[in-house]
Amino acid sequence: MIEDLKATILYAEDDEALSFLTIDSLGLHGYKLDHYANGASALKAFGKHKYDLCILDIMLPEMDGLEVARQVRKTNQQIPIIFLTAKSLKEDRIEGLKTGADDYLTKPYSIEELILKIEIFLKRKFISQQIEVSQMIGKYSYDHKNLKLTIAGETKDLTQKEGELLNLLNGNRNTILKRSVILQRLWGNDDYFLGRSMDVFISRLRKYLKEDDTLKIENVHGVGFRFICPV
Numbered sequence: 001m002i003e004d005l006k007a008t009i010l011y012a013e014d015d016e017a018l019s020f021l022t023i024d025s026l027g028l029h030g031y032k033l034d035h036y037a038n039g040a041s042a043l044k045a046f047g048k049h050k051y052d053l054c055i056l057d058i059m060l061p062e063m064d065g066l067e068v069a070r071q072v073r074k075t076n077q078q079i080p081i082i083f084l085t086a087k088s089l090k091e092d093r094i095e096g097l098k099t100g101a102d103d104y105l106t107k108p109y110s111i112e113e114l115i116l117k118i119e120i121f122l123k124r125k126f127i128s129q130q131i132e133v134s135q136m137i138g139k140y141s142y143d144h145k146n147l148k149l150t151i152a153g154e155t156k157d158l159t160q161k162e163g164e165l166l167n168l169l170n171g172n173r174n175t176i177l178k179r180s181v182i183l184q185r186l187w188g189n190d191d192y193f194l195g196r197s198m199d200v201f202i203s204r205l206r207k208y209l210k211e212d213d214t215l216k217i218e219n220v221h222g223v224g225f226r227f228i229c230p231v
Contacts, residue, residue: 006030007052007122012042012068013084014060018107022055025111031118039063043071053121055114056101057084066099073100077157078147080121084109097200102161103187104197120188124164137170138212138229151211158208161186165201169217169227178224 009026011033013019023033034049036042039060046054046068054072056065069081083104097104103117134143141150144167147158158166164186169177183190183198202217202225209215216228 007118008032008034008050009118010042010046010049010051010054010056011035012037012039012055012060012065013057014038015057022111022114026115026118029115037061039065039068043068046072047075051079053118054079054081055084056081059086066095069099069101073159077159080160082114082117082121094196094200097197100159102159116188121160124160137166138209138215140209140212140215142166142170149208154211156208162201162204162208165198166205169205169225170229173227173229176220176224176226180224182224 006029009031011019011022013022013035014037016037019035019037023035026033033055034045034051036045037060039056040062042056042060043063054069056068058065060068065083069083072079072081077100080103081101083101084107085104086107102121105114105117134141136142137149139151142148143150144163147160147163149156149158149166165182168182168185179195179198180190183194187194187198206217209217214228214230218226218228220226
């Protein structure tokens with residue numbers, strides 16, 4: 001039985017067989033997918049319609065998934081983006097995260113794993129929307145609900161994953177957070193490549209917080225990170 005509509009997803013994939021399987025399977029789980037076989041069409045659709053999440057293949061004709069993500073992030077920092085990438089192209093995963101993607105799946109992937117990632121992102125998005133209290137992180141004001149980090153009148157919009165990582169670090173300020181704990185909590189697994197992905201996000205947060213020299217994300221070699229922040 002098809003469940004009530006859970007979310008509308010922008011799906012860009014040029015593999016016809018894989019697209020049919022993914023659309024059919026996710027439809028049975030209550031998701032509506034707007035499918036496009038090239039990046040240019042997908043980006044055009046994003047500008048016209050409201051989506052809850054994006055799934056982008058990296059190797060797309062006309063405009064690749066990386067460029068689609070870059071353009072999406074110029075207007076929307078909050079929407080979760082999941083990249084699909086060939087297993088052999090590890091460098092694409094890092095590049096994808098640098099463009100603002102929140103997660104990735106390597107091909108071939110299981111539909112069950114894709115659904116799990118979608119549900120995790122949508123659940124976190126719902127929870128973050130319920131948090132309306134802003135708080136101070138050093139000299140910054142952080143708006144949990146809208147994922148906005150503000151200092152001296154300048155505001156930075158965070159992605160959902162960036163916001164989750166900042167929440168986790170801030171909730172454990174001035175104590176050591178093990179790498180394995182962060183990876184399990186936010187990425188759902190602890191392996192080498194996910195660790196590389198996490199380092200990309202840590203670097204982003206360091207850049208965003210640089211205007212307050214009392215804040216520091218300290219690397220504790222071989223263990224994890226300590227978020228130095230005035231109490």
